[in-house]
Amino acid sequence: MKxxxxxxxxxxxxxxxxxxxAADLAGTARLHYPPNIRPIRVMCSSTxxxxxLIRALQEGADATILxxxxxxxxxxxxxxxxxxxxxxxxxxVLKSLGFDxxxxxxxxxxxxxxxxxxxxMNEYTAxxxxxxxxxxxxxxxxxxxxxx
Amino acid sequence: MSENELLKKFLKxxxxxxxxxxxxxxxxxxxxxxxxxxxxxxxxxxxTPIAPVMQWNGADMLRRITKLKxxxxxxxAILRPCETRTFKELVKFNQIxxxxxxxxxxxxxxxxxxxxYKYDKVPVEELIEEIKKGGKSDKxxxxxxxxxxxxxxxxxxxxxxxxxxxxxxxxxxxxxxGKEFLAAMGxxxxxxxxxxxIKMHRERREKWLEEERITGGRKGIEEFLSSCLNCxxxxxxxxxxxxxxxxxxxxxxxxxxxxxYFNWADDKDGIRLPTDKTLFHIGRLIHMGTxxxxxxxxxxxxxxxxxLYRLFGIVGNDLQKVFDYKPGVNDxxxxxxxxxxxxxxxxxxxxxxxx
Numbered sequence: 337m338k339x340x341x342x343x344x345x346x347x348x349x350x351x352x353x354x355x356x357x358a359a360d361l362a363g364t365a366r367l368h369y370p371p372n373i374r375p376i377r378v379m380c381s382s383t384x385x386x387x388x389l390i391r392a393l394q395e396g397a398d399a400t401i402l403x404x405x406x407x408x409x410x411x412x413x414x415x416x417x418x419x420x421x422x423x424x425x426x427x428x429v430l431k432s433l434g435f436d437x438x439x440x441x442x443x444x445x446x447x448x449x450x451x452x453x454x455x456x457m458n459e460y461t462a463x464x465x466x467x468x469x470x471x472x473x474x475x476x477x478x479x480x481x482x483x484x
Numbered sequence: 485m486s487e488n489e490l491l492k493k494f495l496k497x498x499x500x501x502x503x504x505x506x507x508x509x510x511x512x513x514x515x516x517x518x519x520x521x522x523x524x525x526x527x528x529x530x531x532t533p534i535a536p537v538m539q540w541n542g543a544d545m546l547r548r549i550t551k552l553k554x555x556x557x558x559x560x561a562i563l564r565p566c567e568t569r570t571f572k573e574l575v576k577f578n579q580i581x582x583x584x585x586x587x588x589x590x591x592x593x594x595x596x597x598x599x600x601y602k603y604d605k606v607p608v609e610e611l612i613e614e615i616k617k618g619g620k621s622d623k624x625x626x627x628x629x630x631x632x633x634x635x636x637x638x639x640x641x642x643x644x645x646x647x648x649x650x651x652x653x654x655x656x657x658x659x660x661x662g663k664e665f666l667a668a669m670g671x672x673x674x675x676x677x678x679x680x681x682i683k684m685h686r687e688r689r690e691k692w693l694e695e696e697r698i699t700g701g702r703k704g705i706e707e708f709l710s711s712c713l714n715c716x717x718x719x720x721x722x723x724x725x726x727x728x729x730x731x732x733x734x735x736x737x738x739x740x741x742x743x744x745y746f747n748w749a750d751d752k753d754g755i756r757l758p759t760d761k762t763l764f765h766i767g768r769l770i771h772m773g774t775x776x777x778x779x780x781x782x783x784x785x786x787x788x789x790x791x792l793y794r795l796f797g798i799v800g801n802d803l804q805k806v807f808d809y810k811p812g813v814n815d816x817x818x819x820x821x822x823x824x825x826x827x828x829x830x831x832x833x834x835x836x837x838x839x
Contacts, residue, residue, distance in 0.1 A: 387731060387767040394763055396751065407825060417823035421807075422770075424831040425819075428806050429769050432799040434699040442832050460834060471702045476762045478754030 344398040344464040348375045348457075349384045353411040354446045355403030361450030369457040372464075373401070380404070382415035386426040389440055393472040399439045399464045401456075406444040416444070430472075438463070439470050487590075487612055487653055491533035491562070491645065494655075494669070498560065499525035503668055504586065505557035508545065510535035515602040519545045523557065533562045536608040538595040541723040541779055543570035547579050555584040562588045564595075565633055566779040568641040569812025570723045573775055576818055579726050586665060589636045589658075590645040591615060591678060594624030598784055615648050618681050627780020627793045630692040634685050635678045637813055646676035693801060696794045705762060708795065711788040714761045718782035718792055724772040731771070732764050769799050774819040775811045776800030 350356040356377045362369060374397075378384055381404030389400045402423055404416040423442040431437040441460055445453050485493075498504045509531045511520035517535040519542055522528065542563040549555060563571060568589045574580045593611035606623055614621045620629070628634075636644035642662030646654040654674030657663040666673060698704050716733065719725045732738070738760060748755045776796050783793040804810060806828075807819040 385731070386770045387763070390763060390766055390770070394760075414823065417825065420828050420831065421819060421823055424806055424828045425770050425774065425803060427831055428803050429766060429773065429799055432697075432802045433705055433766075434701040436701075438834065441834060444832065463834060474752045475702055475706070476756050476759065477748070477752035478756065 342465060342468060344372050344461060344469075345396060346373050346399045346401060346461060346464060347392040347397040348373050348401040348403060349378050349381070349388070350375050350401075350403040351381045351405060351411075351416075352377055352379050354405035354409065355381075355443070355453065357447035358403075358445045358449050358453040361447065362454045365450050367450060367454035369454040370461040372461050373457050380410070380412050380415040381419035382412070382422070384419065384422075386422045389423075389426055390472075393439055393470060394475045396473055398470045398473065399441065399460070401441045401443060401460065403443050403445050403453075406446050409446060435472050436467065436470065438467070439472065486609060487645070487647065488533055488608070490653055491588075492528050492531065494671075495528045495531070495533070495560070496525055497669060498665075499528070501668065503558070503665060504560045506555075506559035507531065507562070508542065508549075508559060509533045509562040510537075516598055521549070521559075532608070534590060534593070534608055534612065536593075536596050536606055536611055537598050537601045538564060538567075538779070538781070538784075539598050541570055541721075541781055542567040543574055543580065544723040544726075546571060546585065547574055547723075547726060550581040550585075554581040558584050558586070560586045560588055562590075563641070564592045565589050565636055565640075566592070566631065566777055568636070569633065570777045570779065571812075572640050573777060573812040573818070574723065574726065576815075576821070577726065577775075586643065586661060587641040588643045588645065589641040591636070591647040591676075591681075592628070592631070592634045593647070594620055594628035594631070594634075596623055597625050612647060615681070616650070618649050618684075620684070625780055625784060626791065627778060627783060627797065629685075630689040630797075631685050632689055632778060633682075633813065635682055639815075640813060646674065646678065648676055648678040648681045650674075650676040693798055696791075697798050698795055705766075709762055709765060709790065712761055712765070712790060713788055714758050714764065715787060716764070717785040717787065718796075719764075719768060721781040721785035722768075722772065723779065723781070724775045724777065725768065732760075732767060765795065769796065769803075773800040773803040774807060774809065776804075777811050 381402055392400050404419055410416045426440050427437040443456050495507055506523045508521045510517040511531050516539055517537045568587055575582050593615045596606055611621045636658055638658050642659045644656050644658050654676050655671050656673045657666050698708050778797055780793045782796055783791055786792055809816055809819050
């Protein structure tokens with residue numbers, strides 16, 4: 337069910353050292369990116385327990401982004417490799433149960449990639465807007481979207 | 485001589501020869517079987533080494549015994565193949581100290597659901613009779629019917645007792661320790677052919693993986709878990725859920741002010757209480773799914789008879805495929821403890837890391 341003026345809510349967990357810095361850079365360079373993104377700064381992409389991603393999706397986010405440093409560039413040496421395994425687990429579980437696994441996005445955006453940050457956020461928001469509301473939203477409640 | 489008598493004689497001999505100082509094996513109770521630890525030869529007769537019921541996972545008991553310190557006495561544990569794999573997996577997670585523990589396993593005749601056994605006591609001899617002929621009883625639990633590794637695996641455990649297609653039970657070793665042990669016992673190692681029997685299980689498993697999958701996203705999972713009591717028994721019985729502090733229990737993440745509940749009820753057009761029931765199951769899947777052994781105790785523990793093994797077994801199987809990992813069958817490091825620098829690019833970015 338696609339709503340007429342569907343405005344997605346996207347929660348982003350951005351690593352302090354790279355993706356958050358890129359968000360800053362995009363801001364100072366006056367690059368436009370959609371206000372649908374709700375950024376949360378975390379110290380490392382690996383501090384995000386996969387359950388937090390699922391939790392965000394359940395509590396009303398239509399999609400989540402986990403942003404970290406490029407492989408090999410992690411401030412804590414190996415954090416982003418672990419985050420990648422965790423995202424792989426979340427995506428596989430979602431897909432296995434018949435949910436849309438593109439609602440979780442893993443992106444490597446370094447501190448100098450302000451333009452890439454703006455581009456990814458624009459593209460992903462457009463993509464989610466196209467796909468419509470998530471059927472994971474409001475799981476375990478009486479309401480929520482009825483999605484075929 | 486029945487298999488249980490044979491094993492008891494084996495244990496008594498081992499005690500006499502001074503090879504072991506303690507044994508952990510199932511022992512009968514009024515309506516079921518529990519694990520028992522004995523340290524004297526005279527107590528061997530109280531045991532039933534091959535029980536028709538698996539109420540607890542034996543590896544979980546060994547975890548409790550060696551929680552603080554390694555086993556002080558040389559002990560022999562009689563475990564099913566699934567428990568043996570759990571043992572191996574928990575050793576990898578540093579939850580069991582394998583020192584001084586010898587594991588004896590056998591061709592598993594399967595186990596009956598503990599609750600069914602309480603009302604209809606099927607003797608274990610009946611189950612063993614079936615596998616001697618190369619088949620399997622249909623009274624056993626669902627997870628036993630689709631077991632992937634019903635027979636002992638070389639390198640997992642120490643000593644094995646072969647029953648399938650064998651006129652007389654045969655002992656054989658799975659490790660060097662087991663080899664020395666059998667030699668010291670003066671037992672000739674034998675062999676038996678269980679390939680066909682294992683293949684039968686695998687074929688059943690393939691069919692099960694295809695047919696019993698829970699699909700349909702939100703509707704599917706909500707319907708599947710609709711009678712869940714949120715009692716967390718599945719977590720308590722799961723041998724892989726060994727964390728002292730569980731994310732879903734006694735955790736302030738799930739303590740909210742009342743205004744939060746009312747706001748949710750506003751936003752979501754009504755919420756179900758207790759909250760986060762489905763989140764618990766999906767969260768647990770994410771945390772332990774890569775190491776799911778497939779013992780099916782989650783399903784046995786469910787007071788509402790939800791076929792939980794369909795959830796954990798099948799999604800766990802998918803997860804293990806992604807990491808090309810089979811829990812408990814070899815020395816590979818569990819996926820959640822390890823990483824590679826160049827892997828899993830299909831999970832990066834929107835289109836699978838095409839940038």
